[in-house]
Amino acid sequence: MNLPLHLISMVLLFILVSPAHTSDDMIVKTCEKCAAKTEIFNSTFCVSSLEASPIGQPTNLTAMAVVPMLEALDNATATASTIERMMAGGGFDGYGVACLRDCLQLYQDAADELADAVRAFLKGQFGTADVMVSAAMDAAVTCEQGFAERDGGGDHDDDDVWRSPLGRENYSLFELGEISLCIISMLSDGVSTAS
Ligand SMILES: *[C@@H]1O[C@H](CO)[C@@H](O)[C@H](O)[C@H]1NC(C)=O
Ligand SMILES: *[C@@H]1O[C@H](CO)[C@@H](O)[C@H](O)[C@H]1NC(C)=O
């Protein structure tokens, strides 16, 4: 875990008085509801991410929105370290190194944005949390685009297609973001008269 301690303790304080029983069924049902709304939503990934919560299994929607944000933050931070190792490893040419340098900045910014998202969310600022999570997801997409543009319009066969070394990381950040956004939107719908 690479999560900032102050953020963890904020969340733990928030979630401290949790009901004793956990609710796998609620997790599955929530993930299925989200999957029905968005085509790229991976329900299996959703269930396993929520069950692997670093702060105890979520028992309501509020906690269920925080967990994927924290996991995305943890993963963005870990991805930044992975990129630093790749750059130090020397297996990339000038173009690849330039892409990696951009991606490093993007994933570091994504981690900051996700920390902001958690803070905003805990204050009940769902709109801000939504914007911050979306910004973090965009960072992963922008990183992938950098690598993809190498082949732009070029004449090549499939073996030559330049692949990002960060596809798995992109997928995780993107899917964790989708889970957060879906659950934040459920909460927003539920409390729209109060906000
Ligand atoms: C959600 O559950 C947490 C414990 O898991 C609890 O602290 C919090 O008050 C609950 N929030 C709502 C809105 O029920
Ligand atoms: C969905 O997530 C699961 C678990 O992480 C993974 O094994 C599977 O490949 C994913 N499905 C797709 C279509 O990417």
Ligand SMILES: *[C@@H]1O[C@H](CO)[C@@H](O)[C@H](O)[C@H]1NC(C)=O
């Ligand atoms: C986050 O990243 C770690 C390390 O790459 C990975 O093992 C883990 O499955 C990822 N978490 C999620 C929820 O995708």
Ligand SMILES: *[C@@H]1O[C@H](CO)[C@@H](O)[C@H](O)[C@H]1NC(C)=O
């Ligand atoms: C990044 O992940 C998202 C979510 O799965 C996917 O839609 C997108 O195609 C991925 N980008 C690349 C370049 O793999």
